[in-house]
Amino acid sequence: MSRTGAEALVECLKKQKVDVVFGYPGGVLLGIYDTLFDADILHVLPRHEQGGVHAADGYARATGKVGVCFGTSGPGATNLVTGIANAYMDSVPLVAFTGQVPTALIGGDAFQEADIIGITRPIVKHSYLVQNVDDLPKIINEAFYIASTGRPGPVVIDLPKDVVASKTKAKCNGEINLPGYNPTYEGHPLQIKKLLKELSEAKKPVIYAGGGVIISGATDELVKLSEQLSIPVVNSFLGLGGFPSAHENYVGWLGMHGNYASNMAMTETDFILAIGTRFSDRSTGRLDGFAPNAKIAHIDIDPASISKIVKIDIPIVGDCKKVLNQINQYIDKFNWDKNREQRKSWIKQIKVWNTERPFSYKKSDKVIKPQFVVEEICRLTDGEAIIATEVGQNQMWAGQFYKFKHPRQFISSGGLGTMGFGFPAAIGAKLGRPDKQVFDIAGDGSFLMNMQEICTAVQYRVGVKVAILNNKFLGMIRQWQHLFFNKRYSYSCLECQPDFIKLAEAYGCVGLRAEKPSEVADVISESLKIDDKPVLMDFRVDREENVYPMVAAGAALNEMIFGE
Amino acid sequence: MRHIISVLVENHFGVLSRVAGLFSGRGYNIESLSVGVTDDPKYSIMTIVTHGDDKIVEQIIKQLRKLINTIRVRDVTQVEHIEREMMLVKVHASPKYRAEIFGIVNTFRGKIIDLTSESLVIEITGTKDKNKAFIDVLEVYGIIEVVRTGSVAIARGSKSTTEFTKQDIKNQEE
Numbered sequence: 001m002s003r004t005g006a007e008a009l010v011e012c013l014k015k016q017k018v019d020v021v022f023g024y025p026g027g028v029l030l031g032i033y034d035t036l037f038d039a040d041i042l043h044v045l046p047r048h049e050q051g052g053v054h055a056a057d058g059y060a061r062a063t064g065k066v067g068v069c070f071g072t073s074g075p076g077a078t079n080l081v082t083g084i085a086n087a088y089m090d091s092v093p094l095v096a097f098t099g100q101v102p103t104a105l106i107g108g109d110a111f112q113e114a115d116i117i118g119i120t121r122p123i124v125k126h127s128y129l130v131q132n133v134d135d136l137p138k139i140i141n142e143a144f145y146i147a148s149t150g151r152p153g154p155v156v157i158d159l160p161k162d163v164v165a166s167k168t169k170a171k172c173n174g175e176i177n178l179p180g181y182n183p184t185y186e187g188h189p190l191q192i193k194k195l196l197k198e199l200s201e202a203k204k205p206v207i208y209a210g211g212g213v214i215i216s217g218a219t220d221e222l223v224k225l226s227e228q229l230s231i232p233v234v235n236s237f238l239g240l241g242g243f244p245s246a247h248e249n250y251v252g253w254l255g256m257h258g259n260y261a262s263n264m265a266m267t268e269t270d271f272i273l274a275i276g277t278r279f280s281d282r283s284t285g286r287l288d289g290f291a292p293n294a295k296i297a298h299i300d301i302d303p304a305s306i307s308k309i310v311k312i313d314i315p316i317v318g319d320c321k322k323v324l325n326q327i328n329q330y331i332d333k334f335n336w337d338k339n340r341e342q343r344k345s346w347i348k349q350i351k352v353w354n355t356e357r358p359f360s361y362k363k364s365d366k367v368i369k370p371q372f373v374v375e376e377i378c379r380l381t382d383g384e385a386i387i388a389t390e391v392g393q394n395q396m397w398a399g400q401f402y403k404f405k406h407p408r409q410f411i412s413s414g415g416l417g418t419m420g421f422g423f424p425a426a427i428g429a430k431l432g433r434p435d436k437q438v439f440d441i442a443g444d445g446s447f448l449m450n451m452q453e454i455c456t457a458v459q460y461r462v463g464v465k466v467a468i469l470n471n472k473f474l475g476m477i478r479q480w481q482h483l484f485f486n487k488r489y490s491y492s493c494l495e496c497q498p499d500f501i502k503l504a505e506a507y508g509c510v511g512l513r514a515e516k517p518s519e520v521a522d523v524i525s526e527s528l529k530i531d532d533k534p535v536l537m538d539f540r541v542d543r544e545e546n547v548y549p550m551v552a553a554g555a556a557l558n559e560m561i562f563g564e
Numbered sequence: 565m566r567h568i569i570s571v572l573v574e575n576h577f578g579v580l581s582r583v584a585g586l587f588s589g590r591g592y593n594i595e596s597l598s599v600g601v602t603d604d605p606k607y608s609i610m611t612i613v614t615h616g617d618d619k620i621v622e623q624i625i626k627q628l629r630k631l632i633n634t635i636r637v638r639d640v641t642q643v644e645h646i647e648r649e650m651m652l653v654k655v656h657a658s659p660k661y662r663a664e665i666f667g668i669v670n671t672f673r674g675k676i677i678d679l680t681s682e683s684l685v686i687e688i689t690g691t692k693d694k695n696k697a698f699i700d701v702l703e704v705y706g707i708i709e710v711v712r713t714g715s716v717a718i719a720r721g722s723k724s725t726t727e728f729t730k731q732d733i734k735n736q737e738e
Contacts, residue, residue, distance in 0.1 A: 117578060118581065121578075121581060121582060121585050122585055122586075122589040125632070126632040127578075129577065129578070131577070146632060178632060179574070179635050180573075180574060180631070180632055180633055180634050180635040181632045302630070303626050303629070303630075304623065304626035304627050304629075304630050307619070307622065308623060308626075311619075
């Protein structure tokens with residue numbers, strides 16, 4: 001059956017079970033938008049393409065499905081760039097469709113022309129410029145397959161106007177032919193045995209679990225392994241939620257603002273089993289001080305992540321869930337009694353560290369402490385909400401004081417550190433998981449970067465809650481200036497900001513404010529009653545609160561700075 | 565260490581820019597890159613000469629493999645191989661010095677492919693070292709221009725360059 005490229009595109013999206021897309025129309029996309037008008041797909045119109053791509057990202061992280069967004073040629077496409085880079089850094093499955101000028105005009109500096117394939121080349125898993133409409137269905141198939149398998153990532157499909165307007169008979173269920181793309185899923189049995197052998201010799205083992213555990217859905221397998229062998233588990237920042245934080249084997253998260261016990265455990269351990277993580281500099285601290293006495297095994301589906309930063313003794317390429325299953329099957333074949341006593345005292349030592357210095361802050365009944373707001377959100381949502389964050393202090397406090405129970409509960413820009421990510425991502429998450437309470441724990445600076453999306457949330461009746469930890473500063477920048485630049489607060493003070501309550505009202509949603517600690521719980525409870533529109537909460541917090549502990553740039557993990 | 569990496573790629577639009585961009589974006593050194601279609605027009609082989617310690621070269625190979633359009637990536641310097649580069653050299657050659665230069669070209673097994681009253685163009689193929697020696701010798705006559713293809717390399721024996729496996733490399737070492 002012959003139909004236009006635009007019709008074929010929508011048909012292929014349906015075939016991929018896409019039920020929501022985030023897009024902003026434009027000149028060259030008019031044909032596609034005319035088709036989308038009647039399609040049985042929810043199209044969400046953000047108020048800026050960046051909001052659209054972050055929403056698709058948040059949707060993907062909350063649901064595990066592929067996020068889909070559209071932007072028109074030129075500025076529409078370039079406005080997606082930050083969101084694509086963000087998805088690339090955090091391994092989020094995303095398909096971004098961009099409009100392109102007609103093929104005959106490409107290269108001639110036409111109106112709204114940009115070489116988006118060239119611009120995005122270093123920040124995509126793969127990309128396509130569709131030159132022939134008959135290739136379009138196959139390309140869409142491949143794009144969804146590439147985005148969602150192996151180590152997930154964003155794929156860009158650039159659609160020249162004339163290509164989507166021409167007719168094609170090509171079918172949407174075509175075969176995928178990618179001779180150069182064959183992710184390894186099963187771990188090599190010899191490597192797995194080697195790992196177990198070394199692990200059984202270890203006296204102070206630790207599991208270091210990252211976002212890969214969440215992506216591959218390996219939480220149950222990880223819990224099983226940790227319980228069977230009594231191995232403590234440290235999360236990376238993006239690994240939060242991948243292991244239940246209330247579990248007795250849970251240590252915390254490591255890195256720049258991670259907890260004392262995790263950073264100490266990673267320094268003193270003699271064996272690290274790293275799972276689905278990439279040894280980011282924010283996690284490892286100074287490399288020559290990182291796990292100086294440890295043998296390291298690393299399970300990852302991306303071979304290039306293994307031995308990239310830290311030399312790995314036992315590499316295992318494979319899917320976290322599959323490999324953990326394989327490991328769990330072999331456990332009985334090894335002798336786990338060798339260092340039983342040492343292991344017991346290791347676990348005891350970690351418990352001592354955690355009791356000595358848990359995440360803490362100086363409580364106050366006069367001024368709202370930002371940490372207190374996060375604790376209250378956690379308490380009043382019973383630790384069950386999906387928490388998106390912006391970037392900076394708000395993000396770190398969300399990681400420190402919300403106690404995550406489940407995978408896909410924590411949505412944060414870990415790798416790229418994109419301010420303005422949290423709010424649109426929360427909108428996407430709520431659209432994907434309408435059954436959940438969804439919060440954006442925000443700073444006033446970050447929130448202002450994409451606040452135009454309040455309009456989107458109001459239009460689509462998305463009941464996200466934005467908790468602004470309002471300190472009228474770019475808090476993390478101010479913190480670094482405080483600690484390392486002699487308190488010279490160069491351009492980090494946001495002296496002018498809107499009245500967030502009036503702002504909410506202007507957009508037709510609800511604004512709430514707390515100025516005293518005693519008002520915090522009421523404001524949060526009030527917000528929880530509203531599910532058909534967004535709620536902005538303006539928490540006037542202690543302006544110069546710092547995030548601790550802190551591993552300064554260039555310091556080793558055990559060289560933490562503590563607050564008073 | 566100098567490494568020659570052979571990359572079998574799909575003959576698609578934009579593959580070269582993905583490979584070249586990977587080197588510039590990640591700060592890898594690139595000495596030369598040459599690319600040409602294989603006997604099957606669906607594929608090309610790129611020969612990339614790079615420098616780096618083991619850790620960097622391991623990353624380069626892994627990152628190249630990660631590209632969707634690359635099918636096989638092999639470090640040719642891990643196996644017995646032959647490397648060649650072609651150069652076209654334009655050199656000042658007044659009639660007085662012609663015979664002398666002809667002699668040098670013969671010694672290096674080059675070919676004269678253009679001749680004017682003032683100059684010569686010589687085609688020469690060899691390893692990097694041989695080609696360098698040739699240029700050094702010609703220097704005194706005044707070189708006008710040198711254009712080179714960059715190295716290409718092929719594994720010795722009956723297996724194709726990109727087919728060599730780890731086991732083959734091990735066997736060769738033994």
